[in-house]
Amino acid sequence: MNVRARRLGMLSVATATIVMMAGCSPTSSGDDAGAGPIKVGAVSSITGPAPFPDVPAAAEAVFREVNENGGIDGRTIEYLSEDDGGDPALAGQAARRLIDEEGVVALAGSASLVDCSANATVYADRGVVSIAGAGVAPACFTASHIAPVNAGGxxxxxxxxxxxxxxxxxxxxxxxxxxxxxxxxxxxxxxxxxxxxxxxxxxxxxxxxxxxxxxxxxxxxxxxxxxxxxxxxxxxxxxxxxxxxxxxxxxxxxxxxxxxxxxxxxxxxxxxxxxxxxxxxxxxEFLPYTGSGPAVDQWRSTLEKAGAEPTSLSMGGYTSAKVLVSVLEGIDSEITRETVTDAFESLDQVDAPLLGTPFTYEGTSEADPDRAxxxxxxxxxxxxxxxxxxxxx
Incomplete structure (x- = not known):
């Protein structure tokens, strides 16, 4: 998995965008992904006043494991994780770059103080689903097209x-x-x-x-x-x-x-x-990571194999990626942004053994899923x- 860093204007290295990639094909549109990698994005506070680097790192570990096992119908997942540094303006730039320039079909593993508030309208307007690994702000739990897997603060x-x-x-x-x-x-x-x-x-x-x-x-x-x-x-x-x-x-x-x-x-x-x-x-917000059992053991194995830190919140990144993979595997037609969003909007629920309840996606601002x-x-x-x-x- 290649790793490359890009500057955002004159930002310091600490707030540079880190893009984690699996596969190396030309950029493809989220609406016409073809046979190239399936692009998935994340907007997270990897640096800043309240960083959550362990959440997208856990999502990356899941996608890496999927790729090692042949991908989704032979297509690898290319994971692009952007660092907003806790800055709403940078979060907005990151989301637009991922959607409009990189052509991601969905977002998974995001964890940010500002992403949901800054980008709720963007995700809704573009018809992009964000399965957040750790919802933080109130907008994460009320906005359409954003569905955190965690209960929230x-x-x-x-x-x-x-x-x-x-x-x-x-x-x-x-x-x-x-x-x-x-x-x-x-x-x-x-x-x-x-x-x-x-x-x-x-x-x-x-x-x-x-x-x-x-x-x-x-x-x-x-x-x-x-x-x-x-x-x-x-x-x-x-x-x-x-x-x-x-x-x-x-x-x-x-x-x-x-x-x-x-x-x-x-x-x-x-x-x-x-x-x-x-x-x-x-x-x-998840099964205690210090415990054991099939679900916890599998989560720990995936993270340790990728060299990622096993923390409680990393279970959110892991679970959000697992949910997305489950939905991607269930799409019979071409995997595009539109088909992914349609799949979530028609979704009943996904078993999520690290959670106290199954994962559900409502896709409306009236969503109020049971959380534990x-x-x-x-x-x-x-x-x-x-x-x-x-x-x-």
Whole structure:
């Protein structure tokens, strides 16, 4: 699989577009792919303030394995993964380049803070399906032509609030929203949903800290409010920094601390163990990657063979690619952008054993698929699964 990098104007190397290719034929149209490679794209935040490089890397691992086994009816999959660096303008440029210049038939394995918001209209206007590996922004779950395989941070945030009140029996459940432009309102919606589900009110909502800043003011606010459970949004390094502040403020044993699936990694666990801040609860949007079983074992084997990092979110990239491959294999006619989109729009469901529910594609802004999540906890012995699948009422 060849790898080539292209500059976007005068951007630095860190935000260069990385294009991962399988096959080497001339560019073909998404509407007339012929007998050449099947082009599939992705727009992801591989660099930037909240990077998700493991998600498209896992999708690439799946496509590489498909190619090694003969491709789709003898046609290889050419995977072109663009880095938007968390910049909406770059995300827009990347999507148009993939669709209008490269002629991709669909997108799979995308994971970005800004892709869905920047490109929802583009995907709808061009009739291109994006099976995102990790939906982040609210638009990922409401826009037509975008169908993430994961439950999403907002569903996860509500599930953690629900777990805190219903399973941990916390009486004063508090919410810390580490602010991120474009997604903060989604967490307010998550809180309101939890209040509607439980008939109780949140004890405190703190928005005093931006994502990536010193979290101490938020921890102090939780202490002052007498919280016995605190749900906060974070990435892997932010979660570790947050818990270190919790320890410094003497609050580690005063409340249960819960955060999102991005912190469910080997590196995060190691840091939590080293700084003696274990006990953190994290939701898992897929079967816990630390477990075993046929589905988890196959996922791990595919990633290890490709040299990709096996993380919880990488299961999203893997699953989105598997879903697309399943649909491509079911198309009896020529594989083009139009036939791929038609196939998804007529799709009932695809078995996705790493998910708590089968994958469904609605293709409308009214889509509200059933989503499920689990909860794990950081312990001395590793990540321990502490819940079954949580299907919110």
């Amino acid at each position: 907002f569903e996860g945030y509500t599930a953690l609030l629900y777990y805190a009140s219903e399973q941990l029996e916390a009486e004063r459940v508090c919410a810390v929203i580490l602010t991120v432009p474009g997604v903060t309102d989604g967490y307010h919606d998550s809180i309101r949903r939890w209040e509607d589900l439980t008939g109780t009110s949140i004890a405190m909502v703190d928005e005093s800290v931006a994502h990536g800043d010193d979290p101490t003011p938020a921890v102090l606010a939780a202490r002052s409010a007498g919280c016995d459970a605190v749900v906060f949004n974070s990435s892997e390094p932010v979660a570790a920094a947050f818990m270190n502040s919790v320890k410094r403020q003497g609050q580690l044993d005063e409340a249960a601390w819960l955060t999102l699936t991005a912190a469910f990694t080997d590196d995060a666990l190691t840091t939590l163990q080293q700084q003696d801040t274990l006990g953190l609860y994290v939701n898992s 999540t689990m909860v794990v906890q950081a312990t001395d012995d590793g990540w321990e699964t502490v819940s079954d699948w949580i299907h919110l009422p």
